[in-house]
Amino acid sequence: MASREFLKILSSARLGDVSAQQKLADAYLTGAYKTPIQPANALIWLEKSYFSITNQALEGASSGSTQISELIAQTANIPLAETFGSPAFGFGWNSFWGLAQSSIESDSRSAAQWQLVNLLINPINQDIQKQLSEWIKKNATSLEKVSDLDLGALQKLAKQFLNELSESNSSFATNAKELLIKLQPKNEALSSLWKVWQEDQNEEALTQAAELGLTAAKLILGLRLAQLDGNTETKSNASLKKAAYWLELAAKDGDRDAWYALGEIYRRPQFSGYNAAESDRCFDRAADLGHAQAQLRKGASLWRKREKTEEKIRGLQASYWVWQAHQQGIAEAKELLNKILDSCPDPKKNDWYELAQFAEQALNHHAEHKLDEDWLLLSHRIIIANQFNFSKAELLLCEVGQLQHEHCVAVDIRWELPKILPRLIQIESIQQRRALLAAGKVFAAADLEIEGNLRQRRYRFDQVTSWLVTTFFKDQTESAIN
Known part of the structure; x- marks a missing residue:
């Protein structure tokens, strides 16, 4: 079931809100807001965003070119081969070629080159490659950025991209080298x-x-x-x-x-x-x-x-x-x-479990309870503290935006309490990753100065925990009786 936040963004996107359209595309690409990952839908909404920005530019809005550049860079993260057959595939095709042939070295350019390589010459996409030639012929009049629309010539250009990527320092260099090995010529003598x-x-x-x-x-x-x-x-x-x-x-x-x-x-x-x-x-x-x-x-x-x-x-x-x-x-x-690494895979065994349950209820009914921003931030802190069994000091002082690494959480509060050593804690469940993702987005958009110093945070913690227990323990008890 779609989350309330997702439905809100979807509603704004349908009304032509450029930012909402791009957020929606990101959700379909990353799975945010419990959204199923659908690259084709992500590309469709990026195309809609592109047309919205273009229309605004025609009406005299400023910074249109900058917005378009940022949008095209976002498009480079989409796995192009997985969008073949989508109504927006033509938009993706033009965008990827525009980025790939850009004269400016960037991560987006490397990403676009790799996606075109993967689509055009990776053996795992042979079925798509057979259909691609016919698609190019049918859509020749609407395709841009590529001077030669012959599939064979495009595959040669993709091979050049592959060689460049294999010799570069980009994050796609390893994948490029592995694909080069797969594509090594196997003549009859060598096969024999x-x-x-x-x-x-x-x-x-x-x-x-x-x-x-x-x-x-x-x-x-x-x-x-x-x-x-x-x-x-x-x-x-x-x-x-x-x-x-x-x-x-x-x-x-x-x-x-x-x-x-x-x-x-x-x-x-x-x-x-x-x-x-x-x-x-x-x-x-x-x-x-x-x-x-x-x-x-x-x-x-x-x-x-x-x-x-x-x-x-x-x-x-x-x-x-x-x-x-x-x-x-x-x-x-x-x-x-x-x-x-420390390990705490079961949040039910941690000290903050009951309080975290109340905090989740408060966040799920945010509109009803109208939480202030500082209370909202603290509620997320409580949920994360439960997932990773933080101490009270770690709960109050950890820098939420810097917690997550690919494999673990790094808790370092020496900036306030120098004698407390940092801790590394394994990320072992989807629940833990979701809690970090949700909190990270809220903290990234918030004014963190509102949290104040340690004394203010302790005072607010007492206020929030008292309100959570008073509000939701009563509801929990009534539900159990009924």
Whole structure:
């Protein structure tokens, strides 16, 4: 069932409110307000917002070009392939090409290029690509930004985007490198050699496949030469220099297993190129590319060195990498994660549970009770405190907008109480994430000076908790009797 806030935004959006239309698009994209994630609907509302801004500009409104630029940048976050067939797909197509071919380097430009690459040349979208050619022909007169509307030419342009992204420092570089590996040419000779290796374990065929540039063959050959493939039947001595050569070639192709194997080779005392610093660099690269064991190793190393590193909250980086390894099912990561992060997955066992229930009721009936902004903020603080079992000082003083990290909550109130050490707490449920998201939006839009100093916050806490108990405990009791 749609939330009241969502329905309010929907109503404003239908009346042509540009801000509401963009908020609605964001809700369909992120799932805010308990909205089902529907990229096609997000794109439709962004198109409506675009036309609203354009119409306002024609009527003499200022800052139209700035609004359009911001809207197009927002559009870049939409997975374009998932909107094919939507009435607004043409708008998305033009917007993405406009951003992708922009001369200004930006995150939005990289995002647009990656979405076009994913749509046009990723094998997982082959069915869409077959239909796309016909769609381009039918809609040729309304398509902009692209000089050549031939699908083959567009796919070549997308391949250029892919190469640029793989060599960039953008967040899409890793995905681009992985896709490049998938798209490596597989001519008949290479396919034949690989088949011979897989069926007969023919060493010569494996070497030839590696020499022809097959990343998987380079990796396997390097692992076998270093005796890191688990093959106990290999009788020849490991040729670590040759192994490092092949693994470096595979690593340059973006293979994370190759980076991890290189890290192990550089740690071997018998290797003439022994280099602990280079080994750590290779392990770090493997971790960045998503290698689970490398992530655990990096996290454990950061945890051991936490006293020596300059980090605002000790253990935060370490916990992130250990958490990443845990997400991939590494059993050892769970034990270490529990040492670094506090855990409180069941809010019913926490001290603020009953009060948090009352606070949620107050927020759900906000219009009825007409809560002041400072009371509204405190109600959200109580709910978060219950989800993560905060102390009273943490409840009152935590900086809500800076609490959430991808994997945990970082509570640091030393700005007011220097002797209280920061805490890292795992985020373990959807309920916890929703509480953080709801509070984050309210605090982002609020004037935080209204909360006042610690003495004022304590006084307000007593007021709000007394009102919550008086108001909702009575309602709860009457409901139980009835």
